[in-house]
Amino acid sequence: MEDKDEFADIFSFLEAMYDSNRTAEERPGVGQFVWVPVPERDGKPWVADVVRSAPTSHDSAELTIRRYDSQQDFQGKGSRLPIHALNLTDNHELMISRAKKRLCLIVGQTEGADPYSLPEGPQRNKALNAFHRHYILAPLYSVSSPAKATSFGSVMSARIRCLMYPEFFWLPKTPSIIRENSVARLDHLLTDPLIHGVSPENHFISDEARGFIADQLRILCGDEPSTEYLELQEVLLDDLPDVFK
Structure with a gap:
């Protein structure tokens, strides 16, 4: 791949991709990097048919792993004995997915709702979890x-660095945290409470870079990005060498 200095790209218009002054707080925050178990995506998901190992057992089962079948899955399985450890109802299926612990960028967060602000009774009880x-x-x-x-x-890397694809954002490698040049995949967004199996890093993207990502998210949501973003995108794509177009 050509060196990033050989043509104008996002680096030409960013003072800094990362924020070296920000430090981690008790809770993770937007713009922070964190290691999270991420399920691998497959074209056709795997399903595990679950059968009790013994008629009287609720914590052991036999699994038959197969590809998803639209003719039988999520169609109701009233004859299946309940397995309390899995809490599967008639219309539940056990989906199987391999996961890898990946470095992720926090691009947003929800604060949740205080259940104790709701009236006592069923509303509060349901809201607790x-x-x-x-x-x-x-x-x-x-x-x-x-x-x-x-x-x-x-080719893809050069295009991403010039803002051709709103679903991808280029992140250069760092001495320790980001070991290889990488792409943040906004088309693979996931949500997580960051409670189990996660490892926050004391490493942050800059506010300026977050602004670019915010514009790209606007595009993905069907809205117009900022005028500054559109003007910069036009300049970068016009200057992109023909070998990468």
Whole structure:
């Protein structure tokens, strides 16, 4: 891949991609990087048919793992004995997915709702486990290097650096946290309460870079980005070398 200095890209218009002055607080915050178990996406999901190992057991089962079948899954399985450890009802299925702990960028968060602000009784009881704080995360995927080929080769990488795709945001490698040049995938956003199996990093994206991502999220939501973003995008794409167009 050509060196980033050989053509104008987002780096030419950013004072800093990362914020070296910000430090981690007790709770993770927007703009922070965090390691999170991320399920791998597959074209056709895997389903585990669950059957009790023994008629009287509620905490052991036998699994038959197969691909999703629209003719039988989520159609109701009234003959299935309940397995309390899994809490599966007639219309539940057990979906199987491999997961990898990935570095993610926190692009948003919800504060949740205080259940004790609701009237006592059914409303409050239901809310106790329903409205926790959640974080909106963009997982990072490394770009191709001489040692490893990925989906983000030199052409895709150059285009992303010039803001061609609103669903991708380029993140250069750092000495320790981001070990390879990477792409934050805004098309793979996920939510997580960041309670189990997570590891926050004392590493943050700059406010200026967050502004670019905010504009890209506006585009993905069907809204117009800022005028500044559109003008910069036009300049970068006009100057993008023909070999990358």
